[in-house]
Amino acid sequence: MRLPGLVLIVIVLLVPSFWFFKLAGQYPAVALFSQYLGAAALIAMGMAQILAARLPGSEMVFGGLDRIYLLHKWLAVFAMVCLGLHDVIDAEIDGLGRETLLMDIAEDVGEIALYGLLILVFVTLTTFIPYIYWRWSHQFIGVFFALGVFHYLFIQKPFHIADPLSLYILFFCVAGILSYLYMVLIYRRIPGPARYRVSETIAYEGATEIVLTPLNKAIRHRAGQFAFFGFDQPELAEIHPFTISGAPSDSGELRICVKALGRYTRALTKQIKPEMPVRVFGAFGRFRLPQVKDQQIWIGAGIGITPFMAWVRSFDAAHPGHRVHLYYSVRSDGNVPFVNELRALADGDPNFQLTVHNSGRQGRLTATDILRDHEPHMATAYVSFCGPEALANQMRSELVKAGLKPSRFLNEEFEIRSSIGLLKIAQWLLKRIR
Ligand SMILES: Cc1cc2nc3c(=O)[nH]c(=O)nc-3n(C[C@H](O)[C@H](O)[C@H](O)COP(=O)(O)OP(=O)(O)OC[C@H]3O[C@@H](n4cnc5c(N)ncnc54)[C@H](O)[C@@H]3O)c2cc1C
Structure with missing residues (x-):
């Protein structure tokens, strides 16, 4: 805020x-x-x-x-x-x-x-x-x-x-x-200032990348922003937010990667096909690549990798002097979104380090994993995080304890509706009563 x-x-x-x-x-x-x-x-x-x-x-x-x-x-x-x-x-x-x-x-x-x-x-x-x-x-x-x-x-x-x-x-x-x-x-009823069509879909394990081509005016966006998308199909007309995972381009093409998590995203990943018309509202958000020369640590958990994909895909234009270590937490060694693209980038760029952490095999990614590589730079590092809230809170508190400045922990929320900890308050009260 x-x-x-x-x-x-x-x-x-x-x-x-x-x-x-x-x-x-x-x-x-x-x-x-x-x-x-x-x-x-x-x-x-x-x-x-x-x-x-x-x-x-x-x-x-x-x-x-x-x-x-x-x-x-x-x-x-x-x-x-x-x-x-x-x-x-x-x-x-x-x-x-x-x-x-x-x-x-x-x-x-x-x-x-x-x-x-x-x-x-x-x-x-x-x-x-x-x-x-x-x-x-x-x-x-x-x-x-x-x-x-x-x-x-x-x-x-x-x-x-x-x-x-x-x-x-x-x-x-x-x-x-x-x-x-x-x-x-x-x-919700306006046809949408920007209309697109699906031009390509790429299937991954549990997620689908969707490429969209503008039919009229393209939206303007920056790497890391998200937009609201409504697909012109009876079951898919609801408007949902997704991060634009491609770099901004002159052609106006957009890319999103959708993980089948619930009712809508499961239907979308099943029914999506080329030529489907799409309404796009946006772009929104201020999760931007920090314009700094200090060590940057990015942590993308699961589908939380999408804003970082937008950042790496717009690297040259956005940030020539970057020094980045990306930790990508995945659940399996299968056909995980973007792993090959990220590995190719890391192989060719000495300033871009990649650690793919398989939580299925190695257990949950923790602050200890990050500190093992970066404890000496914690006082000057910038950490950007996108993933589950609980993991964000844990990472923030442990990295701050290790010397990270709290203002340098940047976090993108994938959740529009959040609680105020009612469950925790109820649990605390119950404990006291017992
Ligand atoms: C800023 C932002 C960026 C996101 N980027 C991506 C991305 O790049 N890729 C991706 O796969 N997912 C992304 N999401 C999450 C995605 O929007 C939800 O997973 C999706 O809307 C869930 O809908 P569902 O019906 O499948 O799931 P449900 O099981 O109904 O809901 C799962 C969660 O999504 C939330 N949600 C459900 N419907 C909506 C809606 N219409 N609008 C907002 N939130 C909703 C609910 O609060 C719930 O916590 C992003 C969310 C936000 C807020």
């Missing part, structure tokens, strides 16, 4: 406190605090919706799309905490005038919005619920957000709806609802 984005979010959330503070002389402070929490929740939810709309320029401010989704999640969690507190801390202020029927309705609608949002956010954070059901349920989040806005519009407040404070809150409400409508009604 980029610092300017975080600072911006904090400022955006704190601005209303200035107006509420000014009201503190006239109204009870506790009720005003509760109203501020309600306002902060609406602003945070509005921001979360705006971030999810993948607007141009947002990656520049907030970091790659994977980081934006993390921010989206934490904004939602923050909003839920604020809403919960707003619900339990009495926000009512006596003497604001007679209550109307609409105000009573707004009160009840607020409760519905609160419980609806709590349930949907809980479903998001419990990552064991399959993605397809989660995505279906997540579509309704904007409906409950709109109910929350209705509650805000018609509930009794110690300020006028046209006051600067109210207009500020309303700006985020309207922008949030418009972003939600754009994503639900327009984004």
